[in-house]
Structure formats: C-alpha cells, structure tokens
Amino acid sequence: AQTVTQSQPEMSVQEAETVTLSCTYDTSENNYYLFWYKQPPSRQMILVIRQEAYKQQNATENRFSVNFQKAAKSFSLKISDSQLGDTAMYFCAFSLDFGNEKLTFGTGTRLTIIP
C-alpha cells in the first residue's frame, strides 16, 4: 500500500516570502503521479500542481514549483512571493494510475501567510 507523509502540521510565513512544504511517500511502483492540492477556508479542493514520476523535470505553475526527488521519494512544494490568498491547507497526494485510480492523501499542512 502507498503512504504519503507530511511532517509539517502547520507553517507560517510573511507575505512575499518563499515557503517550502515537505512531502514524502512510499511505494514500490515505478510509474505514478504526485499532486499538491490546496484547500482554502471555503473547503473547495483545488489542484495546485502535478508531477508525473517518469518526468525528470520538476513541474512549475507560476509561483508554485516542486522539487521531485524520485530516489528519495520526496516531493516538496515551493511557493514563491507568497500572497495572502495562499493561506490554506495543502495536501500532498499520490496516484498510481492515470485517470482511474484513487488519490492517497497526506495529513496536510496548514499554511498561514502573515500580512
């Protein structure tokens, strides 16, 4: 079974600073997919960024980027120039299949951006 671990229950950072959220996972599979989801107080789950394990290049979406270390089974999220709207719960998630498989979530990191 796959597991996802987020070791930082809570983090806070000043507005405009950079913050990195950690995620490690465990799997014996070689092909899989990793995701970061954001859940603001509205509770809507929003996909922030995705990474296919077969791709060596780290994914980037505007101010969000990942550091994917396949051998170390690590998948951290970096948020640059943090904004107040980034305040939310962030969940790291793992999926084995491409479009027809469950997401296994970590326990989440509550991120607060301080004005």
Added chain:
Amino acid sequence: DTAVSQTPKYLVTQMGNDKSIKCEQNLGHDTMYWYKQDSKKFLKIMFSYNNKELIINETVPNRFSPKSPDKAHLNLHINSLELGDSAVYFCASSQPQGFSYEQYFGPGTRLTVT
C-alpha cells in the same frame, strides 16, 4: 458552470436516521469518487465508480451504499447514521486526457450527526 456539484452542502441529522448525498458532474468523465474528510482534515477514498461500475470499495461499513444511475451521477446513501459519520464528504470525477489528468472535486457536504 459548475463542473462537480453536490447537494446538500450542509446536512444536520440525528443518530439512526438515513440520509443521501447527491453528486453530479457535467464534465463527461467516466470515473467518479467519494472521499471522506474527518475532523482532523484527513482525506480518504471511500468508493470509486467507472462508467456506473464499482471499482473501489475501501473497507467502508455496509451502512454506506453508493449508487450510480448513470456515469454523470454518483449518490451516497447512509443508513443508521452514527456520530462518527460526522465529516465532510467530497465527490470527485476524473478522465484521462493525454497528460491533463486531474481529479475535479465538488464543494463538499458537511454532515453533522447529533
């Protein structure tokens, strides 16, 4: 245009009652899911359906019964509600489309059992 919708968004009921949560997606996806988020914010898969067929059933009590009348709908019926069923229930859908795989989530239904 709402991609994945759930009704109701809030549900307060007493122990022992039976209730249903409805989910509809207008994305044309073949696969739909139910996830449960507990009071500690932990999200866990409950069920997955592909084109009306049950694919995943993750050790969920028999009191929970999903029903998919067509591939755009996946409803969740809960019998004999217990205090521990209080949670937020999320519906989601997905469809492999090249490299744009993503699970789209509904707004969630907050169920409170008193």
